[in-house]
Amino acid sequence: MTTTSSATVAMPTGRGPGRRAMAFLHRHRRLQLALFLVLPLGWLGVIYLGSLGVLFISSFWSLNPLTSAIDHTFTLANYQRILSTPVYRVIVLRTATVAAAVTITDVILAFPIAYYMARVARRRTRMILLMLVALPLWSSYLVRVYAWRVILGDNGPLDWAFGSIGLGGVAPGYSDLSMWITFSYLWLPYMILPLYAGFQRLPTSLLEASSDLGARTAFTFRRVVLPMVMPAVVAGSIFTFSLTLGDYIVPQLVSNSQFIGNVVYESQGVANNVPFAAAFATVPVLIMAVYLWAAGRLGALEAL
């Protein structure tokens, strides 16, 4: 930080030219900072936060039933429709339930492998496992969903496997159960990676201290390990939960159910009712806001 050091050098000169130079430097630094920040913050502020603003505002508009044009007068009709239509309540509840189930499943699946990678495996094995965990995350979301559509389909590999051990007809086919499997598979790396980092940060001395003081493994796990990796779990869960909440492709491809996203997409694309779609899209925002607020209280946002 060259500018800081020159500023500290300039300080002892006190009044007069030194002070003016420092003031200029200060302004200059502000200017520098502004130059660095104007593009990224401008982009995200205008395009992203601006769009979220438009989403929110347009959710209070409506569609003129005769002309199908957007009517810009303020109305709560969209929200009333969401709250008073039973099927929408079912859809919101289903989406949130699957998202929660997926999150819990991924926590359970991620614990052993994250622990093994961070604290048991040698460097070489750890590198290979890290690669094996991270690669699926980056090799095409759609292909991975499609793979499960194929695996779960009628006469597909899973159907065949169940049939060959005498359990024909037990395979989940396309159902809510299939959605749960597919989502758990899709987002599992998002849980493993932060949890791995969490385990790595765990000081060995702490575990030794616990065992020296006579704690059994299970007790150490519950009272020492778990509280310390909890922020990592919450950080991972933001992804597993939010990504499930915002998906509408998986329900289309491996189930016959609808998610919040399907309603949003169809209201916008098929019915062309942007205000209603916007209103429905604020439901997951609301759910996530509560979730992030709770995560922030647990101090998990720094681990992102």
Add this chain to the structure above:
Amino acid sequence: MSGRGSGIALKAAVLVVVLFLHIPFLVIVLYSFNGDRGQSWPITNWTTQWFGAAFDNSGLRDAVALSVEAAVGATVIAVTLGTLASFAVHRFHFFGRETISFILVLPLALPGIVTGMALNATINVGGFPFGLFTIIAGHATFCVVVVYNNAIARLRRGSRSLDEASADLGANPIQTFRHITVPLLRGALFAGALLAFALSFDEVIVTTFTAGTQATLPIWILDHLRLPNERPIVNVVAVLIVVVMTIPIFIAQRLSGDDGATLT
């Protein structure tokens, strides 16, 4: 820290998770050589004919071209914005500094339909034409954070003493930037760019809200995977995408050293 039995159980659990993560790819690879148009298991006829058929499909080629254009555009914007933001956070202390990374990660952390629908509402309300530029704008928004994460991680690891040494030896800030900062950051930025490209190339949920009638590669797949006649080509495309995408990710991982944090 415990007995032999639990050690074996732990290894078994690791193996199960690794298999769970990778068997689906194996299934798709096998199906790409399926001689039948149906998808029933086990596969009895084997063929390589669908690979040729995929290359001859003009709709598919157009979709790939559009995806590449969108990914290049989004990557250029993301690298520019992500690098600037990382410098700002690394070099300056200012009010709201801690919220920068939160704002940057928001487009990825908020559900995809929210980002998609927000952009869609804005495009609709503003009367902008749907197309390549709206796709790029959407993709760039959530790609910035991967570049930023890579750049800031490298900046934090690189010691400031290098910058100071350079200044002490008489280099001006621009020389220090050229000869110290840029070489230090080059690998991280390249890795970030590859990840941004991959993220954009693969994105489908936000894209369906911003593309209008245009079809990127993922949208093409989505449109065709339910048509029984197109399934063999979709299988082949799926395998090719995985192969093509694995290479840059592998390079990115190599470039950014042994912390898996780069990929998250």
